[in-house]
Amino acid sequence: MTARTVSLLGSTGSIGTQALDVIGRNPDRFTVVAISAGSNIDLIARQAVDFDVPLVAVASGSPEDVRSAIGAYAASLGRGSHALRGPAYAPEIVVGEGAAEAAAAIGADVVLNGITGSIGLRPTLAALAAGSTLALANKESLIIGGDLVRSAAKPDQIVPVDSEHSAIAQSLRGGRAEEVRRLVVTASGGPFRGRTRDELKDVTPEQALAHPNFSMGRVITTNSATLVNKGLEVIEAHLLFDIPYDRIAVVVHPQQQIHSMVEFCDGSTIAQMGPPRMLVPIALGLSWPERLDDVDEPCDWTRVQSWDFAPLDDEAFPAVRLARRVGEAGETFPAVYNAANEIAVDAFHEGRIGFVDIVDSVERVVDAHASAHTGSDFDASSVEGVLGADAWARGQARCELGL
Known part of the structure; x- marks a missing residue:
């Protein structure tokens, strides 16, 4: 190189x-x-x-x-x-x-x-x-x-550079585009994996920031707890790899040793594995398509270990389902989803709303966008139109939350 x-x-x-x-x-x-x-x-x-x-x-x-x-x-x-x-x-x-x-x-x-x-x-x-x-x-x-x-x-x-999408890009090298059956995006499940919606109502901001594997900023860590981050990643996967939403799956994998997978038409699946760190995706972002030497430690296959997988609970964590909806709607809906969430996350950390209210309020803003605006109101083909939708969503979210 x-x-x-x-x-x-x-x-x-x-x-x-x-x-x-x-x-x-x-x-x-x-x-x-x-x-x-x-x-x-x-x-x-x-x-x-x-x-x-x-x-x-x-x-x-x-x-x-x-x-x-x-x-x-x-x-x-x-x-x-x-x-x-x-x-x-x-x-x-x-x-x-x-x-x-x-x-x-x-x-x-x-x-x-x-x-x-x-x-x-x-x-x-x-x-x-x-x-x-x-x-x-x-x-x-x-x-x-x-x-x-x-x-x-x-x-x-x-x-x-996102670890999930870097994993998919690496795995896609194993076959031709027409051979891909679906993408499988892995999720840690965050700090509240396994809890019901009722059990999530009283969680605190401090608990939401206790991610099991990563130390990140407040918004991203909270998004990982609500799974909004995974919803955003589903939209990103669609845009990066041009795969329809019904062929992008999400699976909970708490250990985060498998960063994501690609399933091919013959029934085989290629996964990219490594420690739950960002060094390899970052290095590949800089050197792609070549690899650098000794970027991170590989998996230790001499150590006894177990990796778990589970389906996503859409009832307790509806953020991914909502993300699929806004992704399929296209236009400025993803901008509205993202902006409304940022306002709701701030409100949660300020003690103004509960944890489950974050995604609920985002959905109300998305609904308002669907009923109050046509595609011509915000031009998704211009920066001004996209950022206008972003600003509208922030204002609407503040109104919804009484801020």
């Missing part, structure tokens, strides 16, 4: 820091040419200096604050203006609402979009327009952008 330049969006988050770990262990393969973050100026300054990044983009703060943090850290390493180890480090600094978009548009070989939420849509489109390979961890931009994003992408320009 020839060396690749990388622009890393969301560099201070979980995906971003792990990506820099992979890049740091493979300095002959990757050069970081841009990084972006929301507001963690101290961390992005350290990353910028450590990787000699030419462009540093921050959504909030001031150029002076970023420059000062970079200067302080560089000086601590002996890389200030009087350093013996080389000239002063002085990257280009971009600050403001369009900072991530600027980093995405730089023309890097690979843009890894690790931003969380719908704010990742414009950077996703900027990366595609620049001709970069898009390593996509920001599932929301594809889900809400739908055909807008797909039409902007050239064949094979998007490489999935």
Whole structure:
């Protein structure tokens, strides 16, 4: 594999820091040419200096604050203006609402979009327009952008970084597209696996954040508890692999050693297995279609272990069923689903609603969208139309929840 330049969006988050770990262990393969973050100026300054990044983009703060943090850290390493180890480090600094978009548009070989939420849509489109390979961890931009994003992408320009979709992409190498019978997306079941709907009514935000396998941000971890995250992944699988919703199954697999599977027409199933970590999907996002050496530890087949599988309980966890509905409706419905959920998650953590009210309120907003709007009200083929639906859904969700 020839060396690749990388622009890393969301560099201070979980995906971003792990990506820099992979890049740091493979300095002959990757050069970081841009990084972006929301507001963690101290961390992005350290990353910028450590990787000699030419462009540093921050959504909030001031150029002076970023420059000062970079200067302080560089000086601590002996890389200030009087350093013996080389000239002063002085990257280009971009600050403001369009900072991530600027980093995405730089023309890097690979843009890894690790931003969380719908704010990742414009950077996703900027990366595609620049001709970069898009390593996509920001599932929301594809889900809400739908055909807008797909039409902007050239064949094979998007490489999935979500572990489930990376697993599917790897497994699809085992056969031709016309041989695929269905995709099987695995789910841990979250911290409340096995509970009934009645047993979920009194769970607390602290309990919802106790994911059995991963440490993630508040929204993603809560989405894993409600299985909204799995619903979003079903929509993403449809958009990435062009498989109808009735051929995308979800199965609960608590150990998360199998990241997802592809079932073929002859009855065989190919699964991708590995520890419940993100290092391999991130590395493949950067190096696809090639693999890097020693990214993570493989499964230990000498150890006695058991792996469990169970059907999804749609009664206790209706989020996936609702996601199939909005996915099949298309247009701006997925954007409404995603935006309403983010408002409901915040309301839950603020103690305003209960756990089961999260998905119930999202469904009410989806119903309101279906009854109050036609396809012409929000144009799903434009960024403004998609983000307009996003804003409408947030307002409607606040109204539904009395916020």
